[in-house]
Amino acid sequence: MQENYLLIPINIKPLENEILSSWLIRSAIANGIDPIGFTNGIWFDYRAWTRDISRYLPRDKIKTLANVSTLSFNEIFNLTLESCLEPILSKNELHPKKAWKWVIPIGIRNRSRINGLHFCPQCLREKPLILTKLWRLSWNVSCEKHNTLLQLHCPKCHTVFSPHLINYNHTDVTRCQHCYYDLKKTISCPSDAQATKLQAFLNKVVSQKTIPSNNFPLIDKTLKDLFITIRILLTLFRNFYRHKNAQYVLLKELGLTHLCSYYNPHHGDTLDSISVNERHFLFTVMSRLFTLTLEELIILFKQAKITKEILSVRGLSPSKTIMYISSKLESRKRENFTSTRKILPVQVKDKETVETLMSNIRQYL
Numbered sequence: 001m002q003e004n005y006l007l008i009p010i011n012i013k014p015l016e017n018e019i020l021s022s023w024l025i026r027s028a029i030a031n032g033i034d035p036i037g038f039t040n041g042i043w044f045d046y047r048a049w050t051r052d053i054s055r056y057l058p059r060d061k062i063k064t065l066a067n068v069s070t071l072s073f074n075e076i077f078n079l080t081l082e083s084c085l086e087p088i089l090s091k092n093e094l095h096p097k098k099a100w101k102w103v104i105p106i107g108i109r110n111r112s113r114i115n116g117l118h119f120c121p122q123c124l125r126e127k128p129l130i131l132t133k134l135w136r137l138s139w140n141v142s143c144e145k146h147n148t149l150l151q152l153h154c155p156k157c158h159t160v161f162s163p164h165l166i167n168y169n170h171t172d173v174t175r176c177q178h179c180y181y182d183l184k185k186t187i188s189c190p191s192d193a194q195a196t197k198l199q200a201f202l203n204k205v206v207s208q209k210t211i212p213s214n215n216f217p218l219i220d221k222t223l224k225d226l227f228i229t230i231r232i233l234l235t236l237f238r239n240f241y242r243h244k245n246a247q248y249v250l251l252k253e254l255g256l257t258h259l260c261s262y263y264n265p266h267h268g269d270t271l272d273s274i275s276v277n278e279r280h281f282l283f284t285v286m287s288r289l290f291t292l293t294l295e296e297l298i299i300l301f302k303q304a305k306i307t308k309e310i311l312s313v314r315g316l317s318p319s320k321t322i323m324y325i326s327s328k329l330e331s332r333k334r335e336n337f338t339s340t341r342k343i344l345p346v347q348v349k350d351k352e353t354v355e356t357l358m359s360n361i362r363q364y365l
Contacts, residue, residue: 142191
């Protein structure tokens, strides 16, 4: 079946860090049509909004979009999260049918969402309004411009931010598409300054595809080693509920003991799907570790009695930096305990006694 090409040219130019869905929504509004009808006119039998097109868009769909717009193939590709993550993930990790590390899943139910795109209430007040790729990357927990935590839900009805669902009657993307509450009025908590600084650093190195030599010491100064190291350490912090003593020692040395009672992990969720509040806690801790040298970090781990086994994260291959840190830590000691329980000899009963016992049991069967 041939594509049903849209006859109206798309002349809206994407802005810095704008995500594909944002550009499509703005283009739809500019052409006087809702986003769903707009994409149906571009890809005849491709239900774009039932997929995570901002994460990955098939190459043939990019070509079709390039044919009806003023953008090139590469310009459209650069609007996807795939373009951001190529420097830090392998090709196998970027398989379109797999979950991607560092991408907040949107949890699609038809065209509805249960997670995914976050927003800054203050950014929604600005013109031109764009939705950024940073709001879908899980190391981003705050708005660097306004120093407040990102939001996900409408505070009135708890519906997930869903600007792609605007229609003819309600075209304002800053309002909840379920109850029409003004999302610009959403109250947001201040973010930790050092956590925001770490976030900005990660955004910068991904954008520039290089790591400044004066930052967090790595054995292998590559983007992949950096992000694997950070992910393993973040997973370690998530598992602190199993190692309360290690948690307290680390937070005490980092001056963050006030966060002990704050941390309440959701054990069934992945690192990328947990709430922004939990990710904010993890990156607050991580930002303090980022100020240490590698040797200072090892000393701190030894004080907290973190072993090689605790640092080993299932499902994640260690980076060269983690392997180096692990080589300096002790292994967990396994003690052999000798049982002191007295073993009594088995007493064999005669046939008559056994029959009597069985007779008593049968009356309850």
